[in-house]
Structures are given as structure tokens and as C-alpha cells.
Amino acid sequence: MSAVAQGAPQTKPPKLRKSLNAGQGRLGLLLVVPTLVFLTVIIIYPLVWAIVLSFQKDAGLDKATGLFVEGGSAGFSNYTHWLLQRCGETSCPPGTLGSQFYSAFWVTIFFTVVSVTIEIILGMWFAIIMNKDFKGRALVRAAILIPWAIPTAVTAKLFYFILAYDGIANHLLGLVGIDPLLWTSDPWPAKFAIIIADVWKTTPFMALLILAGLQLIPSDVYEASQIDGASRWQTFTKITLPLVKVPLMVAVLFRTLDVLRIYDLPAILTGGAGGTTSLSMLVIKQIRAGFHSAAALSTIVFIIIAIVAWLFIQFGGAEVIQRPPGSKKKGKGDDDTTQATTAAAMVSNTSMGGGGA
Amino acid sequence: MSATTAPTSSAPAAETTGQEIHHDRNRWGQIRLYVGLAVIVVWGLAPAYWMVVTAFRDVGYTFDTSPWPTHVTLDNFRTAFDTSRGNHFGAALWHSIVIGIVTTAVAMLVGVFAAYAMSRLNFPGKFIILGVILGSSMFPGVALVTPLFQLFSNLGWLQGVNYQALIIPYISFALPLTIYTLTAFLAEMPWELEESARIDGCTPGQAFRKIMLPLAAPGLFTTAILVFIASWNEFLLASQFSTKYTQTVTVAIASFTGAQPHQEPYTAIMAAGTIVTVPLIIMVLVFQRWIVSGLTAGGVKG
Known part of the structure; x- marks a missing residue:
């Protein structure tokens, strides 16, 4: 009985079922669209965007040149920063977030x-x-x-x-x-x-x-x-x-x-x-x-x-x-x-x- | 079916200590049962009781260890609402109420549609959508804070009065919860009635609105309470996305400051905590039966 929770079709007389099912697909999709919009805007889009951001450099002073840099591609350096404890060329000093x-x-x-x-x-x-x-x-x-x-x-x-x-x-x-x-x-x-x-x-x-x-x-x-x-x-x-x-x-x-x-x-x-x-x-x-x-x-x-x-x-x-x-x-x-x-x-x-x- | 959703359901005899078998074992079982029950009740009540007792205790006796209310005063509640030290608890209460109500209303509206589709209709991609909804409930909120922080700051939502910076994420996070709870409730309803309405010529939408919605009211109500509590209790996003003008109660309580730095105004915080919690506790107690069956919805269907 409880299978209905996940939408198992209930057995209905075949003739009636056909007429009632007509248009179900479209109505069903229509009803879940608002949910999907919310989930996309707040969960799926930010997730993708976070991944994009993670491959860019943080703005800051470039240690080699001493100039302020706006960012640009970072490759995996943001990941190695955390996982391999790399801060630039050296390992992260104690006390830093890294x-x-x-x-x-x-x-x-x-x-x-x-x-x-x-x-x-x-x-x-x-x-x-x-x-x-x-x-x-x-x-x-x-x-x-x-x-x-x-x-x-x-x-x-x-x-x-x-x-x-x-x-x-x-x-x-x-x-x-x-x-x-x-x-x-x-x-x-x-x-x-x-x-x-x-x-x-x-x-x-x-x-x-x-x-x-x-x-x-x-x-x-x-x-x-x-x-x-x-x-x-x-x-x-x-x-x-x-x-x-x-x-x-x-x-x-x-x-x-x-x-x-x-x-x-x-x-x-x-x-x-x-x-x-x-x-x-x-x-x-x-x-x-x-x-x-x-x-x-x-x-x-x-x-x-x-x-x-x-x-x-x-x-x-x-x-x-x-x-x-x-x-x-x-x-x-x-x-x-x-x-x-x-x-x-x-x-x-x-x-x-x-x-x- | 669903016998166990009924709160009064007689415990299906896990009472293994059959009366007629071993009398001693039975007596021991009784003692263990009541010791266990005492532990559960103390577990649930003691810390909350301590909060309330402290809330009514004079600030000079903050660390009084008497288990009974002593030095009773209402001063702490005045201090909690006092704005002279930069605490805006009263305003925060209002913000949380507004955010909670809007979140609940929209999440319920959107959630009812989706839950109806999930429980009653067949359409392509249904199980993928179900997976997406479930997946997003497992999602670590913190993974979204960074990109949303950037997005909202670009939109200028992180200054001034911008309730939507909290309401929109709250709705999204509440939706999986709303949809699952509602789906479980809807699945238990006597849908034969809906079918007869449709045979009588109602569209699926009409049949739902006119026949089923009134029947679903308890389920809807329970879900709404759960969503409201979730929004009311949220802290992570609130601490990042709320401004002075939209600060919520959880943030206000977490950042409550006292007369002197490094001196925690414990009694005032306990008073604020009591104000924030007591309405929820009353709500939970009044609707206890529905909430327990809502919390374990589906889990209890036979």
C-alpha cells in the first residue's frame, strides 16, 4: 500500500485508467517545475559555480613580482593549497587557515x-x-x-x-x-x-x-x-x-x-x-x-x-x-x-x- | 495499514516478559522499564529546565546551583530586549517571524504541487527528479555559502533590508523536507474519493483542491510546522547573509553581548533562549501526535 508514496500506479480498471492517465505526464512535470527552479537556482547553479570559482586565483599580491594580481586561472593550486598544504611555493606556515x-x-x-x-x-x-x-x-x-x-x-x-x-x-x-x-x-x-x-x-x-x-x-x-x-x-x-x-x-x-x-x-x-x-x-x-x-x-x-x-x-x-x-x-x-x-x-x-x- | 501512525497504538507487544512465565523476570523488567523511562524524561527535560530556571534567576546568582527556582526575577527578560548594549533581540524576533512565515508559505505552496505529482502522477523523469530532491537534502549547506555569498554580494543583497537573501535559500533547503513529508502524508489518504470526483467530471486539479485538500489539512499543518521550525532554527546561512536589518534570532542569541567584554550575560541569554524556544515547545506539545507521525511518516506504515 505504501508503495504509493513513491508513485506506484494503482491498479484501476483498464478503460478508466487510460482516460485518466491522459495528460498526467504533462501535469506532473508542470507541478514539479517550481521545485526544480528553486533547487536549480540555489543548489545546482551554485555548486557548478563553486567549481568554476575554485579554479581561479584569489586576487592578491603576487609574491614573485610584488604586484597586485586580479586573479586568472589557478589550475589545481587552490586544491593543492588544502590537500597538500601548499601556500604558493612553500608549505603553509602554522597558524594560517591553510x-x-x-x-x-x-x-x-x-x-x-x-x-x-x-x-x-x-x-x-x-x-x-x-x-x-x-x-x-x-x-x-x-x-x-x-x-x-x-x-x-x-x-x-x-x-x-x-x-x-x-x-x-x-x-x-x-x-x-x-x-x-x-x-x-x-x-x-x-x-x-x-x-x-x-x-x-x-x-x-x-x-x-x-x-x-x-x-x-x-x-x-x-x-x-x-x-x-x-x-x-x-x-x-x-x-x-x-x-x-x-x-x-x-x-x-x-x-x-x-x-x-x-x-x-x-x-x-x-x-x-x-x-x-x-x-x-x-x-x-x-x-x-x-x-x-x-x-x-x-x-x-x-x-x-x-x-x-x-x-x-x-x-x-x-x-x-x-x-x-x-x-x-x-x-x-x-x-x-x-x-x-x-x-x-x-x-x-x-x-x-x-x-x- | 498505518496502525502505528496512531499515537495511541498499543505497543505491539515487545513486552516479551510474558506475565505467566517468570514472575521475577517480570518484576525486574518493570524496574528496568521505569529506570529507563526516568532516564529518558530527565534527558529531555533537565537541560531545558535549567535554561528556564536560569532565565528567571537574578543575575547576581547566575551560578547558583540550587535545583529549584531561586532569586526569581523578570529582569533578565528586560535585559534581553534592552537595545542599549547593541543587542537587537526584539527586532530579530520580528525578522525571524517574517522570514519563517514567508518561507513556510512559499515552500508549502511549491511543495504541495510537487508532492502531489510525486505521490499521484506518473511522468517521465520522475525518479531522477526524486533523486535530485533527495540529493539536495543531503547537500552540505556550507558548499553553497561561498558561491551564494559572491552572487548575493554582487546583487547588493548583503546590505540593508534584503530578506530574500535568506528566504530564497531557506525555501530551497526546506523543499526536500516539505516534499518528502507531504508525499508520505498524501500517500496515506483515501484517494478513492478523488477518483470518484474525477469520474464525476472534475479535473485532477479540481479533485485535489475540492476533495483532497481539506482531508489533507492535518498533514499540511504538520509539515508547515516542521518547515517553520527549520527556518526558525537555521544559523549557518543567517550568520553569513543577514544584515543588521534582517538579523535572525539565532544570530542575535549567538552574538549577544553583555555589559562588559568577556563577561557572558548568561541569564539574559537564557531568557532570550527561553523566549525563542517556549513557543516551539508549546507548538510541539500541542501537535505532538501529528508531529511524531510526521517525523516518522512512512516509516510507520504497515
């Missing part, structure tokens, strides 16, 4: 791996709990939606306050005998400050997505496993996990892409202190120091994200787009959940392609 590329790259990967891992584990636990029968489920669901509804900028400021030197977090740590931490400036605490805020904000969402997957599992499967004497752990690994795998993978894909472009939290919470400058922050800092290098860097970020997305879809079992009925598919019959979670996971990006989280 020299921060690998630090930003690795810290972004670190945020992604740690945050998403914690979110999967906690999200799974939350979802299993919420899938049980209990009174007050409306209250619990309302509570869990609150972190999601708070704007990331506010979340960042809230955790900036909670994690302040004199703040409540250090106070609570003091109660168990831990010395206060400089959460927003020391390298490791700063990284974990960002991870804590990110995990707080997005775990509930992961939990709701997994819960939606859990609710699809028919109860008789569990009853059968119980009769067969399966342990709690066996039930989890042999039944729950395989059955929620597809929606889980789609959710993980979207969360991964989301953290890879993390901007709001490090920009506001730590301002990049303690080596927490993410790739997105580096792009933003570079924009005012030279468009063309920034364009190259943003293209690099785009390529990294595209590769990760491709790997997930290719090898991770995150079937994101449901194929049209009748076309080839690897199909184990779980497409319903797939396309499903897609919509859900998209909504998780309430940052709208921005640097949310």
Missing part, C-alpha cells in the same frame, strides 16, 4: 564517528524502552521532543552555560570528586562538549526513528522466540536488530551526513577553541580571506560528503531511494521501511542543509 585543513578534517571525522556511535546505542535503548507498554507514553514522547525543538544556536548557548567553569556540570562533577574542567577551551573537554551537546539534541530523534522501525515488527515474532526459549540478548541480536537494520541504516546515513557538516555547535559553543574547528567552520573563515580558496575547500567538503553517502548506499544497506516498481532491486521485501525512514530522516535535518547540529 594549515588547519587536516586538523579540521580529522576533528570532523572524530565528531561524526563518536556522536553517531553514541546516538545509535542510546537511541536503540530509548526506542526499546518506549516500545514497551507503560502509562504516560504521551508525557515521555513530549519530553523527548524537547531537545529536538530547541534551536541548535540556543542549545549551544545553553551548554556553554551548563559547561561554564562555574557552571552546573563542573559543580556536579565536584560532588563526585572530579576537578572542574575547562569545557570550552581545553582540547579534549572542548571536543566532548560538542559531542555532549550534539548527542543530547539528536539522540531523541534517532530513538523516534528506531521506534518507528520497532513498531513494524509483529508481536508474534517475539512470542515465537519466547516459546523457543530465546534469551533477552538472543532476541535482540537475532530478531530486533536484523528487523530494524534498514531504517536504522538510513537514519545513520542522514545523521552521519549531518555531523560531517557540523557548524552551529562548534562555532557558538567553542568558537573553534581547543582544535574544534570543523570543516564547515574553516570554509566560513576562508570566505572573507579569499573566495576562490574557499570555493575549492567547499568543493572538497562536498566531495567528502558525497563519497560517504555513496559508500553508505552502496555497502551499508541504506537503500535511500525506492526504485520504481518492476525495476531491478536487491529486494528482500523491506522497501516499505526504507522509503519510510527516508522521509523521516530527512526531517531530522531540521537544519535544512545548513550546518545544523
